[in-house]
Amino acid sequence: MDRLLEVNDLHVSFNTYSGEVQAVRGVNFHLNKGETLAIVGESGSGKSVTTKALMGLLPKPHGFIKQGSITFDNTDISKMKDKDLQKIRGKEIAMIFQDPMTSLNPTLKVGTQIMEGLIKHQGMGKADARNKAIELMNLVQIPNPEARMKQYPHQFSGGMRQRVVIAMALACNPRVLIADEPTTALDVTIQAQILDLMKDIQKKVNTSIIFITHDLGVVANIADRVAVMYAGKIVETGTVDEVFYNPKHPYTWGLLGSMPTLESDEEELFAIPGTPPDLIAPPKGDAFAARNRFALEIDFVEEPPMFKVSDTHYAATWLLHEDAPKIEPPASVKRRIESMDHSEEATRS
Amino acid sequence: MARYIGQRLIYMVITLFLIATISFILMKFLPGTPLSAADKLSPEQREIILESYGLNDPIPVQYGKYLVGLVQGDLGISFQFDNRPVTSILGEGIPASAKLGIQALLLGTILGVALGLLSAVYHNGFTDYASTVIAVLGTSIPSFIFAGIMQYFIAVKLGWLPVAFWNGFEYTILPTIALAIFPLATCARFVRTEMIEVLNQDYITTARAKGLSGTTVVFKHGIRNALIPLITVLGPLAVSLLTGTLVIEQIFSVPGIGQQFVSSVVTNDFPVIMGTTLFFAVVFIAMILIIDILYGIIDPRIRISGGK
Numbered sequence: 001m002d003r004l005l006e007v008n009d010l011h012v013s014f015n016t017y018s019g020e021v022q023a024v025r026g027v028n029f030h031l032n033k034g035e036t037l038a039i040v041g042e043s044g045s046g047k048s049v050t051t052k053a054l055m056g057l058l059p060k061p062h063g064f065i066k067q068g069s070i071t072f073d074n075t076d077i078s079k080m081k082d083k084d085l086q087k088i089r090g091k092e093i094a095m096i097f098q099d100p101m102t103s104l105n106p107t108l109k110v111g112t113q114i115m116e117g118l119i120k121h122q123g124m125g126k127a128d129a130r131n132k133a134i135e136l137m138n139l140v141q142i143p144n145p146e147a148r149m150k151q152y153p154h155q156f157s158g159g160m161r162q163r164v165v166i167a168m169a170l171a172c173n174p175r176v177l178i179a180d181e182p183t184t185a186l187d188v189t190i191q192a193q194i195l196d197l198m199k200d201i202q203k204k205v206n207t208s209i210i211f212i213t214h215d216l217g218v219v220a221n222i223a224d225r226v227a228v229m230y231a232g233k234i235v236e237t238g239t240v241d242e243v244f245y246n247p248k249h250p251y252t253w254g255l256l257g258s259m260p261t262l263e264s265d266e267e268e269l270f271a272i273p274g275t276p277p278d279l280i281a282p283p284k285g286d287a288f289a290a291r292n293r294f295a296l297e298i299d300f301v302e303e304p305p306m307f308k309v310s311d312t313h314y315a316a317t318w319l320l321h322e323d324a325p326k327i328e329p330p331a332s333v334k335r336r337i338e339s340m341d342h343s344e345e346a347t348r349s
Numbered sequence: 350m351a352r353y354i355g356q357r358l359i360y361m362v363i364t365l366f367l368i369a370t371i372s373f374i375l376m377k378f379l380p381g382t383p384l385s386a387a388d389k390l391s392p393e394q395r396e397i398i399l400e401s402y403g404l405n406d407p408i409p410v411q412y413g414k415y416l417v418g419l420v421q422g423d424l425g426i427s428f429q430f431d432n433r434p435v436t437s438i439l440g441e442g443i444p445a446s447a448k449l450g451i452q453a454l455l456l457g458t459i460l461g462v463a464l465g466l467l468s469a470v471y472h473n474g475f476t477d478y479a480s481t482v483i484a485v486l487g488t489s490i491p492s493f494i495f496a497g498i499m500q501y502f503i504a505v506k507l508g509w510l511p512v513a514f515w516n517g518f519e520y521t522i523l524p525t526i527a528l529a530i531f532p533l534a535t536c537a538r539f540v541r542t543e544m545i546e547v548l549n550q551d552y553i554t555t556a557r558a559k560g561l562s563g564t565t566v567v568f569k570h571g572i573r574n575a576l577i578p579l580i581t582v583l584g585p586l587a588v589s590l591l592t593g594t595l596v597i598e599q600i601f602s603v604p605g606i607g608q609q610f611v612s613s614v615v616t617n618d619f620p621v622i623m624g625t626t627l628f629f630a631v632v633f634i635a636m637i638l639i640i641d642i643l644y645g646i647i648d649p650r651i652r653i654s655g656g657k
Contacts, residue, residue, distance in 0.1 A: 055558055059549075082563070090560030097558075102551040106650060107573045116569075117559040152649040168559065 002033040004208050005054075005093075005176055010068035010078070012046070012053045015061075019280040023049045025232035026068070031176065036202065036209040038219040038240075040255065041229035044276050047212045048098075050229075051178045053078070054210075055095055056085040072176070091121040094174035098181040100161035104153040110164050111149030117171040136167040139204070140197060159190035163197070170201065177202075178210045183218060195221055216259045220244060225312070228252050231277050231287035238313030245337055247329060248307075248315035250292045257333040270332055286318070294319065294327050354638070361634050368630045369623070373415060376619055377408055383428040383617045402428065415623075424627070425620030429613065435624035442606035443628070445515055449603060450591035452521060453528035457590075458583065460529070461536025462576070468537070469544030469575075470567055480537055487534025496527040496600045513602040524601040528594060532586050539582055543575040550574070577648050584640040588633045 012024035024046040031037050039047045052058050053065055056077070070078040077088060097103040105113060114136060115129040124132065130149070137145035140163040153161055162182060169177060179198065183191040199222060202209060211222055219226055220240060227237040228251065236249040247253055257270035274291040277283050283290065289299035296318050298304075307320035319327055328334070382404065384395055399405050403414060418425060424435035464484075468477035504512040504523065511520050547553065548571055556570045595607040606625060613621035644651055 057554055057557055086560045086562055088560070089558055095555075095558040097551060097555060099551060103555045105552040105556065105570050105574070107577075107648060108570070116556075116561060120560060120565075154650045165555070168555070171559075 003030050004033050004072070005031040006071040007050070007054070008069045008071070010050065010053060010070065011066040012049050012058065012063065013066045014059075014063045016280075022066075022279050022282060023232055024053065025279075025282065027229075027232070027234055029227050029234060029237065031208050031210060033175075034202075034206050034208055035224040036211055036222055038211045038213060038223035038226045039229055040213055040216060040219055040226060042214055042255075042272075042276065044279075045229040046232040047229050048180055051095070051180055051210060051212060054178065055089055055093060056080070056082065057089075057095075087121075090117045090169075090174070091172045092174055093176040093178065094169035094172070096162075096165050096169045096177065096179040096182045099185040100158055100165050101185065103165055104161055106153055108152075109149065110151055110153060110156065114149075114164065114168050114171060117168065121172045132171070133167070136171060137164075139170065139201065140164070140167045142167070158186055159193060162186060162190075162194055166194075166197070166201070170205065170207075173205060174207060176210065177207045178212070180212045181214070182211075183215070184213070191218075198222065216244075216255060228255065231282065232279060233287065233316070235288065235317070236315040238309065238315075242310065242313040246309070246313070247333075247337075248309055248313075248320055249288075249317045250294045250319070251288050252315075253329045253333045254291075256336055257330065259336065270330075286316075296324060354642070357638050357641075361638070364634055365627065365630060369416070369419060369627060370412075372623060372626045373412055376622060379617065381617050383619065402426075419627075424624040427613075427618055427621050429616045429618045429621070435620045438609060438621060439606065439624055439628055442604065442609045445603050446594075446598070446605035446607060447591055449521060449524055449528060449598075449605065450587075450594075452525040454532060454587055454590050456525060457529035457532030458536050461533040462540050462579070464533070464537040465540025466544055466567070466572065466575075468541045469548060472545055472548075477541075480541070484534040484538045484541075487530045488538070491596075492527050492531055492594075493596045493600055495530055496524070496597060499523050499527060500600070513600070515601075515603050520601075524597050524603060527601075528590060528597050532590065535582065535586065536579065539579055540575060543578055544571060547571050547575045573647065577644070580640055580643055580647065584636050588629075588636050591636075592629045592632055 007027055007029050010024055010027045011022065014021045014023055027046070027050055029037065029039075039050065041047050049058070049063075052063075054070055054077075058064060065078050068078065069076045072088070072092065077085065080088075104110070111130065111133055114133040115124075115126070118124045118129040118132050119126070122129075122132075133149060134145045137148060142148055142160060142163050148156075153164070156164065162185075166182075182198070183194050186194060195218060198209070201207075209222075211219070213219060223240050225237065225239050226243040227234045228243065228249065229235070230251050236243060236247065236252045243252060244256070247256060251272070254270070254272040258272060272291055273293075277287050277290070283300075284303075285301050286292070286295070286299040286304055289295040292299065298318050304316045304318045304321075306314045306316050308314055309320070318324055329337075382399065383402075384390060384398060390398070396405075403411060406414070415425070422436070424439070427433050427435055427438055430438055464480045468480040471477055500512050500523065504510050510522050512523075514520055548567075553566060553570055556566045561569070592606065594605075595611055597603070598605040598607040599611075606628070609621065610625045612618075613625065
């Protein structure tokens with residue numbers, strides 16, 4: 001398979017008044033052509049920051065890439081000057097943002113905002129760009145695009161605005177599309193529509209997607225592979241089936257256990273105790289140890305490496321070491337996995 | 350839109366009527382008459398003069414006469430300036446004040462907005478600190494100090510420009526600069542704050558994510574959003590500049606409306622006071638209307654409904 005994007009040992013920090021916040025602490029992942037990689041994790045786990053770093057959109061000057069490389073198309077884009085990055089942003093790598101209510105400029109016509117990228121990257125004239133923008137609005141299923149082009153963002157509903165944002169991102173046929181929680185700010189019925197739209201479009205334009213979310217239901221729906229992030233690191237990665245049906249990291253167990261299912265009304269929803277660690281002074285050893293009821297002594301001393309489960313499935317937990325006690329996921333999580341299995345089958349049939 | 354403006358014009362007339370009434374009543378509470386300073390007049394002479402100006406009539410009658418005159422565009426006759434009609438006195442002062450005001454407003458806002466934008470874009474850099482210093486000096490030091498300093502160094506010492514009076518463009522330069530410093534500083538501070546906020550908005554990140562250059566992001570996506578709130582501040586600022594500024598007009602001997610206003614208050618010249626007050630009110634109300642219309646033009650979200 002073609003590796004389109006490869007991130008190696010990426011460290012991103014923010015200088016704040018109370019010290020350097022190490023938001024991303026050595027992240028490795030890759031993205032193949034045409035696949036969808038989901039990055040999941042709770043708020044503050046560094047998933048958004050990772051993608052902002054990919055785009056060179058870290059807030060300057062306090063956010064910076066401390067170490068590591070981002071290889072796109074055989075070039076390291078992490079050390080590129082902003083001027084050169086401008087040729088990649090929006091053209092090769094495009095981004096869909098979380099909140100469509102704030103990510104569109106309120107004082108510019110929607111059409112103008114879609115056309116901008118086309119004029120900049122494809123060297124199109126206004127008339128060509130206008131036609132292409134109408135085509136894009138058709139692609140994202142905005143009815144009556146000719147008239148809608150001339151309207152302002154406040155005349156659009158949330159779901160329609162997110163379609164505009166998607167059309168903007170797709171304008172130059174990017175090879176990588178980064179979707180940063182694109183459905184979080186939308187209500188549930190609209191969420192499903194947008195997800196279907198994204199899947200549909202991926203088939204049509206064959207772009208690779210990095211999908212950031214904290215919603216595991218969405219992951220099962222859209223992704224090929226999953227990377228689970230915690231405290232600025234990837235703790236488990238694998239195909240969707242591997243991570244969902246054979247999770248190895250206790251944090252992944254926690255995430256799966258805390259996911260409500262249709263059958264879960266009798267059972268109490270599982271919550272991961274405690275809060276994520278302070279990333280100004282990250283804990284020694286495994287960052288999740290303090291919240292992990294299966295933590296071993298070594299978890300507080302030394303950081304676990306990535307243990308290989310299969311060719312595609314890795315997890316960073318000492319539980320996978322050959323000397324570790326054999327611990328099964330808690331019963332409630334197992335039941336959850338089984339029930340998921342059934343509902344998956346139900347939706348597939 | 351036309352309907353909206355028509356409606357607003359009717360409101361303006363009502364507002365002006367209220368202002369005329371209130372200022373008339375207030376003036377009747379003022380102690381003294383236009384003849385208070387004229388000691389040499391005998392009581393009989395006084396009576397004759399007061400009678401001839403209609404100042405002995407009952408107040409409701411005076412008010413009625415005043416309103417009738419007002420509707421006909423007659424603001425009355427000045428007591429102090431040789432019985433000249435108030436309209437001609439105002440007509441003499443307004444051009445100078447307005448010219449000075451417009452020049453200062455243009456200079457101040459253009460430079461102020463530019464300075465504010467520069468300091469927002471180069472946030473926490475040298476430009477930012479320099480413009481903050483200018484802004485603090487401009488808002489905290491009164492304009493007449495600048496006026497005096499400029500008169501001394503530029504006019505007297507260097508002899509580059511005339512010290513005072515009003516005989517052509519070069520005479521307007523120093524008072525314009527002195528007047529422009531305050532709006533310049535205000536705009537710079539305001540635009541800086543707004544622009545920094547705008548540059549942190551999500552839609553700016555979206556624009557950058559499209560691969561647009563820094564200048565395009567600032568000019569196409571930033572400025573318009575940062576200037577919307579500035580319009581609110583500019584209104585009152587413009588009014589205060591356009592309606593003449595007592596101190597600067599006094600220092601540079603500009604024959605403007607501000608000077609006349611002061612002398613009419615000192616001499617109890619009721620018609621001139623009333624006329625000037627109404628003129629200020631008209632300018633102010635018109636400015637508010639202009640601002641509301643401007644808002645609609647710049648910000649599509651509040652485009653007046655029904656229009657299009």
